[in-house]
Amino acid sequence: MASVADTKGIAVWRDSRAIALLMAATLTVMANAAISPALPGLQRLFAGDPNAAMLTRLLVPAPSLSIALLAPLAGLAADRFGRRRLLLAGIMLFVVAGSAGLFLPDLPTIFMSRIVLGVAVALIMTAQTALIGDYFAGEARSALTGLQISARNFGGLLFILLAGWVAAMSPRFPFAVYGLALLVLPLMWKVIVEPNRVLPNREAGAAAVGGKLPTWRLLFVGVVFLQALTNMFFFIMPTQLPFYFDAQGYDSAIMTGATLSVLMLTGGCVALLYSRIQRAIGYTGVFALGYAAMASGFLLLTLPQASLLSFAGAALIGAGYAAVSPSFVAITLKLAPPQRRGLAGGVLTASVFIGQFCSPLLSTPMIMGFGYVGLFLAATAVLAAMAAAALVGRVMRWHQASHHSHRVKRLN
Template sequence: MEPQAVWRDSRAIALLMAASLTVMANATISPALPALERLFGSDPNASLLTRMLVPAPSLMVALVAPFAGLLADGFGRRRLLLGGVVLFIVSGCAGLVLPNLPAIFASRLVLGIAVALIMTAQTALIGDYFDGQRRSAFAGLQVSARNFGGFLFISLAGCVALLSPRAPFAIYALPLLFLPLMWKAIVEPTRAARSQDGGVGDSSQTRRMWVPAFAALVLLQAATNMLFFLMPTQLPFLFDVRGLDSAVTTGLALGVLTLSGGCLALLYARIQRKIGHGGVFAAGYGAMALGMLLLARSEALPFSLAGAAMVGCGYALVSPAFVALALRLSPGSHRGLAGGLLTASVFMGQFASPLVSTPWIASAGYGSVFAGAGYLLATMAVATTAIALVRSWRYRGQQNNLPAASPPAL
């Protein structure tokens, strides 16, 4: 599916609008975090609660998404998606009026339930509406929509945070503009579309094989998002200790991150066709590693922005690969559950990120944490390359013995 073809399919436009809400859910309030901490400075837990506002939705997504996947398989995708968007608007805007940090934190947990419904239904619908190369290409467009939406929402948040620490919560009302199109365009897939397999085949052998491969994919995605989520949760404080205007600079850096990633994600389908999934993971993790090391080693703003751009480009390469591989591995009858587990892994990694990084920062400092993340990502680039080479070698060796061998996952 080329980008120009999207504008002729109202279903695709509606799903891309839903995808843009993912970044808004967590990172929109990032530029206002230091100011929110000062606003609620009388709360003895202000430091921890403020930092937990960004990943708080992730906890509920991780807990709820698998159950949302079961609901999507049993009761349909459309109601889950539309109900999730309505709940998203109400819970997201609640921070405008809630009186204290614990109440705002609770509203962020409800926001996570909304995101779980939206993302699980959306992932299942991608598998229902599209197949083959069109599905893989749409996964890249989905990441692009998230990043361009993130560029708009986070940049806007960086500006309005100068007016008031609470002002970024108003941005959660923007999905009201999307609802009419979603209501009209999103239709419940037919039973045939929902039961169509994504590529694992019908044999009992291939159906057994999808579970361990899918589990490995889920764990890898959780680790990836734990490292990536240093950007919205800890980058504002890194800039703050370096004496920069954290609200404006964070908004700019995260805007650069999402814009660069959005541009590269438009090319994902072409890149994947040329270098395969193994090459995509190696290049993506390598770019993220370089970006983290730039942020760790240089205090100059241009280098920091270049580092943010590299992280954004790398993440934009690996993210659609997870979706495409998950939908190819999972049987059509379990597509909702697969979407729920995949969604849960994203947000479990995000929720774990500040829990792991905050004590690490307390003992080693911000620079050491970003450098350590860079080295871990470099190791992941080498490891995924090696796994892809081994799987490719085994697959070639088995082709003459298996009448219908499935292609390697990486």
């Protein structure tokens, strides 16, 4: 049985368990976005299907539906039966369901394979989040939450570049990218062992929020809602950007692959610095900075179209998303009691994909009514308001801390 570790003075990435969990993290980006460059080609390939326009757009977030429904159940299973089995089963199912689009005959069956792929991702992400909380504590855990987002982005960069390249040959070829998940299975099998989840009282989420169990649940609900909303805006990029570029007259497969690669690269670099940024400005400061960057990125996409502006906008959106995303995991692992980490991780995972699945369902009608510029302006306005709210929270916390410090000085 493995025990929790706070590897002070030791780089967390030197732990083989951390490496294995980071490799698993790369799969979650591949699950949805890897086929994004192929969407226009798939729409043309299945042009005879009267629902081709909507179905092709739903192929990217389709796994989100089953993840949203099953991740909490996977969390309960992880708490009851253990994390290792779920992680290994999820990876094997990921390979089978992900690559099925290579040979399935039509869009409805490909869509169903994407639903099954979501089951695999639910198992992987839920087990992975719980294992981070079980294996690591303190600064090591905080660093790993940032590295997890970085791994997703750098993995996404590699997979989307590869998918963009092979999509130019055939819109079916990006499905073969999912077979790469087989490469991580041997390491997982070797180093991931079932952890001892009886942790010290100081790690208990109830203690972290004042010892009242209902309190952590209320705060957790807020974290879940905010993460769903954040992902709804972020997922405009892989679901609508290919069609935006197509409407602008660009080679959508190549342009989408390049733009999303910039997004992933920038996000990966920012996530590497997450623990330092969070220590310097706190969670509210991270949210203010991240949402301001995302709002600025969508604003750039509304300007008269030039490829450099698209790249700059994607870079800002990727940086902002990578800044805020680790905070959701870090806050959840602090809030949730050890015996509820699986369930909390499952609900948190579900919130990511609820936001992703809702994204095209809400953004596509908005595009039809107001155009792409209208969609990007609406995203800019809401994200700017979220940044402003977080900034107000940060100023209020600073003012309270300053006031408390002055009172202490007067008393002394």
